[in-house]
Each structure stands twice: as C-alpha cells, then as structure tokens.
Amino acid sequence: MKFYVHTTGCKANQWDSYMISKRLKEKGLIPAPLIDTDIIIINACTVTENAERDIRRFINHARNINGDAKIILTGCHAQVYPERNFDADLIVGNYEKFNLEKWVHQKGSYVENARIIPIEKSSIDGLLPAGKTRFFFKIQDGCNQFCTYCIVPYARGIPRSRPIEEIIEALKALKMKGIQEVVLTGIELSLYRDPSTGKGLSDLLYELENSETPQRIRISSINPLYIDDRFIDIVSRSCKITKHLHIPLQSGSDRILEKMGRRYTRNMVVDIIDRLHNAIKDVAIGMDIIAGFPSEDDSAFMETYRLIEIMDIYYLHVFPYSLREGTTAASMTPAVPDFVKRKRVQALRQLDAIKRKAFYMRFLERRLKILPEGKKYSNLFMKGYTDNYIPVYIPFKKNLVNHFTDVIIKELQGNILLGRVL
Ligand code: SF4
Structure with missing residues (x-):
C-alpha cells in the first residue's frame, strides 16, 4: 500500500508527520507521490480559520488529481473539530495518528481525548528526508x-x-x-x-x-x-x-494582554529586549502579533504599533485574530470588524518590512557564516541562513549545500541580501 502525507501548521506538526511516515514505512507501506498513492494523509493544523480553509482546498485538489485514493484527516483539526471533516474517508485524532497502520482500513471517526496522550518516543534512524x-x-x-x-x-x-x-x-x-x-x-x-x-x-x-x-x-x-x-x-x-529568539508577544497593550490571558506586561517585555541586546551581540528577535483581538480599539492597537516601533527587533509575524469555537475569547465582545483587522494587519506588515530592512542594513560589508540550502532560486542562486536568521543569497554551487560558508554581505536588492563567498 502506498501513502502520501500532507502537513499544515507548526514545526511540531512537521515532526509529527516525520514520525507518521517513519512508522508507516516500518510497517511496510511505501511513500508515493500524490497522484499515484493509495492513501492520502492530511496532518492538519486548526489554529486559525485560514488553516481550515487550507484543508478544504487541499482535499478538493487531492480528490481532483487522485479520486481513487482514501483520504485520512488527522492532527489538531481532526482532534478538535472531527465533525468538520470535508468528507474525508477516515478521521483519526492526535493520539491515533502515530499508529495509522492500525486504522488505514477503517472508515469513520476515531478520536480519543487529547489530554491523556503520552509523548511519542523519538527514534532517529533510517533515512532522513x-x-x-x-x-x-x-x-x-x-x-x-x-x-x-x-x-x-x-x-x-x-x-x-x-x-x-x-x-x-x-x-x-x-x-x-x-x-x-x-x-x-x-x-x-x-x-x-x-x-x-x-x-x-x-x-x-x-x-x-x-x-x-x-x-x-x-x-x-x-x-x-x-x-x-x-x-x-x-x-x-x-x-x-x-542568536535568534522568536517571542510570541501577541499585543503591546496591557489591557489586551490581560484579556488574552498572557501573564506579562509591555514594560516587562521592553526590559527583556534590552537585557537580550546587552548580553547577546547582534541578537535577532522576532515576534508574533495578533491584530484585531476582541475589544482591541484604535488606542490599544496604536499601543502595540508604537511599542514595536521603538523596540530593537528584527521581524514580525502578524496574524489577524481568528475566532476558534470552544475558546474563552470566542464569546468576548466587541468583535473587531474584518476590514479593521485587515487594515491593522497591513500596517503591522509594513512595519515588519521596515524593521527587516533596518536589521539587514546593519550587516552590510560584514563577514558572516551561512548554512547554504539545496534549493535553486532563478536557476542561479542558493540561500543560506546566518546564526541570527538572516537569509543571504549567493551564486549556486552544489558543493556548498549543507556546508558552513563564510560570506561578506555585499548589497540589499529589494528585500534580498546578496553575499560574496570568501
Ligand atoms: S501558551 Fe497560550 S498560545 Fe501558547 S499553546 Fe499554550 S495556550 Fe496556546
């Protein structure tokens, strides 16, 4: 039997998919392309409404190009909202997904209570991706x-x-x-x-x-x-x-932070960022922000915006607030209208672009070490990240893939940093 795994969501879920595939291979199933597989496994995220939309899109796509394959929906979405399954043939929860071979011949929905799940044992043997x-x-x-x-x-x-x-x-x-x-x-x-x-x-x-x-x-x-x-x-x-820390700040307004149930204040965060910069040279700090949480008015949003402006950080990941049924915030009011959310997300993403550029500029003409990756860009370039998570593009050379390489940062073209290999 052949299988294909599609993953959405966080990095923890990528590990989970690695383990799902590994266990299936141990049981004799064979990985195959989407078009030529017997079962399609979707290990799906559910943190936002967008994540849900992605699942639906993928299932439609999969049915179009391989209508005979059995579709198995698993992961956080299957765990929390098994009834919203987009007509998948089999729905299995986060516990069952590590022993999928036991379930592949079933139909219907099999979801245990998530709270009792032990952490699955890691085993890094066999071939890595x-x-x-x-x-x-x-x-x-x-x-x-x-x-x-x-x-x-x-x-x-x-x-x-x-x-x-x-x-x-x-x-x-x-x-x-x-x-x-x-x-x-x-x-x-x-x-x-x-x-x-x-x-x-x-x-x-x-x-x-x-x-x-x-x-x-x-x-x-x-x-x-x-x-x-x-x-x-x-x-x-x-x-x-x-020297790269990603901090889920979520809001710069103390009132909103409290409503979110986050247990820190903006002043505490300002102090942490200062201490990080004092102790760690060139530290790169990224942040997550949620825009449009219920009751976020203009003044609360501007508190967040101004805070990000003054803090010495590298980048933002900005998400519009997404209502998830079953959470406490789902019943909080007043909801922020979608068009306001969109405007706030856009403003923060523009601020993110400014922050990234300012951070990149600090490293012009500096010597840094990158780890080049195998993917080719425009058939000419490859990309590697520095220790502090700066993407640097250099001319493609196969022998550099996965080898630490010293480069000088030469110029910023648009939002692309070009380096020269030393
Ligand atoms: S700390 Fe808060 S945001 Fe993070 S996973 Fe737990 S509940 Fe979710």
Missing part, C-alpha cells in the same frame, strides 16, 4: 496555559516532555547523519520539564553545550516570561544556540 539542512525535532508537546484565544490545549492535551537523555541521543544521531542545524520545537517550550528530574529548558540547553549535537541548535519560539537572567546567560555563552 532528503536535502535537509535544518531538522525540526519536537522535545515537548501539549499546553495548560489556556490563553483565551488559543485552541491548542484542547488539541494537544496537557504538557509532557521528552527526557533529556533521549534528546541527547537523538541529537547525536542527527549529527551522525550529517544534519548541521536542529530546531528544538514544542507547543510551549517554556513548559519543558524532564519527566524524571524536572529539569527545565535552560538545564537542557546547558547540557547540550557539551554533548554531541549538530553544530547549530535553534529554539523555535520562547515565551517572554521564560527569558530570565540564567536563560540569557546560557544563550549568550553558547557556541551552538543560535
């Missing part, structure tokens, strides 16, 4: 913070973490397979706790420094509340942890 320079490794799952807008705790269950020993072993295996950069992902990494010792994320990072791992370790995202002096100290001294 081809052409990978960066590997997303899930070390934590679940969340019990219940931010009022977020459906994730209902989809992923309570927090649980991979033991430090298992992480060290997996990272060693990744290194042996030639992976140069690993991204530690989780649903809420600040909740990471070694199951037997209770050691947290900072302890883990500290131990990884002297373990055999890929040369670069990136942290996918970190709650500002977790960024204390010890964490900053460990990152600043590390030769492996990238």
Whole structure:
C-alpha cells in the first residue's frame, strides 16, 4: 500500500508527520507521490480559520488529481473539530495518528481525548528526508496555559516532555547523519520539564553545550516570561544556540494582554529586549502579533504599533485574530470588524518590512557564516541562513549545500541580501 502525507501548521506538526511516515514505512507501506498513492494523509493544523480553509482546498485538489485514493484527516483539526471533516474517508485524532497502520482500513471517526496522550518516543534512524539542512525535532508537546484565544490545549492535551537523555541521543544521531542545524520545537517550550528530574529548558540547553549535537541548535519560539537572567546567560555563552529568539508577544497593550490571558506586561517585555541586546551581540528577535483581538480599539492597537516601533527587533509575524469555537475569547465582545483587522494587519506588515530592512542594513560589508540550502532560486542562486536568521543569497554551487560558508554581505536588492563567498 502506498501513502502520501500532507502537513499544515507548526514545526511540531512537521515532526509529527516525520514520525507518521517513519512508522508507516516500518510497517511496510511505501511513500508515493500524490497522484499515484493509495492513501492520502492530511496532518492538519486548526489554529486559525485560514488553516481550515487550507484543508478544504487541499482535499478538493487531492480528490481532483487522485479520486481513487482514501483520504485520512488527522492532527489538531481532526482532534478538535472531527465533525468538520470535508468528507474525508477516515478521521483519526492526535493520539491515533502515530499508529495509522492500525486504522488505514477503517472508515469513520476515531478520536480519543487529547489530554491523556503520552509523548511519542523519538527514534532517529533510517533515512532522513532528503536535502535537509535544518531538522525540526519536537522535545515537548501539549499546553495548560489556556490563553483565551488559543485552541491548542484542547488539541494537544496537557504538557509532557521528552527526557533529556533521549534528546541527547537523538541529537547525536542527527549529527551522525550529517544534519548541521536542529530546531528544538514544542507547543510551549517554556513548559519543558524532564519527566524524571524536572529539569527545565535552560538545564537542557546547558547540557547540550557539551554533548554531541549538530553544530547549530535553534529554539523555535520562547515565551517572554521564560527569558530570565540564567536563560540569557546560557544563550549568550553558547557556541551552538543560535542568536535568534522568536517571542510570541501577541499585543503591546496591557489591557489586551490581560484579556488574552498572557501573564506579562509591555514594560516587562521592553526590559527583556534590552537585557537580550546587552548580553547577546547582534541578537535577532522576532515576534508574533495578533491584530484585531476582541475589544482591541484604535488606542490599544496604536499601543502595540508604537511599542514595536521603538523596540530593537528584527521581524514580525502578524496574524489577524481568528475566532476558534470552544475558546474563552470566542464569546468576548466587541468583535473587531474584518476590514479593521485587515487594515491593522497591513500596517503591522509594513512595519515588519521596515524593521527587516533596518536589521539587514546593519550587516552590510560584514563577514558572516551561512548554512547554504539545496534549493535553486532563478536557476542561479542558493540561500543560506546566518546564526541570527538572516537569509543571504549567493551564486549556486552544489558543493556548498549543507556546508558552513563564510560570506561578506555585499548589497540589499529589494528585500534580498546578496553575499560574496570568501
Ligand atoms: S501558551 Fe497560550 S498560545 Fe501558547 S499553546 Fe499554550 S495556550 Fe496556546
């Protein structure tokens, strides 16, 4: 039997798809292209309405080009909204998805309560996806913070973490397979706790420094509340942890933050950003922002806008607020009209472009190290990221793929940074 996996959503879900494929291959199923497969698995995100639209689109597309294949819907969307299944043939929850071979011959809906799910054991053996320079490794799952807008705790269950020993072993295996950069992902990494010792994320990072791992370790995202002096100290001294932190700020208005159930204030965040810059040279700070949360008026939005303007950050990921049934925020009023949300998203995205450009300009004529990736752009260029997550384009050379390469940043063309290989 042949299978194809389509993934939407976060990096943790990419790991989940890797494990789904790996287990199916172990059971004798064969990966195949969409057009020529017997089963199509959609491991789908549900954090926004857009995510839901993407599922529908993909299912229509899949039915058009391979009408005979069986469609299996799984992941967070299947877990939380199994009834909104777009006529998939089989719906399985987040627990069942790691043993799909048991379910592939069924029809209907099989979804256990997410809260009881243990973290699946990692095993990095067999072939890794081809052409990978960066590997997303899930070390934590679940969340019990219940931010009022977020459906994730209902989809992923309570927090649980991979033991430090298992992480060290997996990272060693990744290194042996030639992976140069690993991204530690989780649903809420600040909740990471070694199951037997209770050691947290900072302890883990500290131990990884002297373990055999890929040369670069990136942290996918970190709650500002977790960024204390010890964490900053460990990152600043590390030769492996990238100088790049992605912080889900969500709003710069204390009133909105409180309504969101986020447990920090704008002043706390300003202080954290200052401390990060003081301790870590050239640190790149990215942020998530939600625009148009219920009751966000013009003045609350402008508080966010002005805060982003004054903070020394690199980029923003901006999302319009998306109502998710079952969350506390779903019943909050007044809702922000869609056209206002769109205007706010647009304003913040323009600010993002300004911030990125200003950050890039700092590095003109500087010597940096990038890790070139295999993809070709305009048939001429390849791209590699620096430690602090700047994409640099250089002329394509196959032998540079997955090899750390020193470059001088020469110019900014539009929003593309060009480098010269040294
Ligand atoms: S911390 Fe908040 S936003 Fe993040 S997964 Fe948990 S509930 Fe969702």
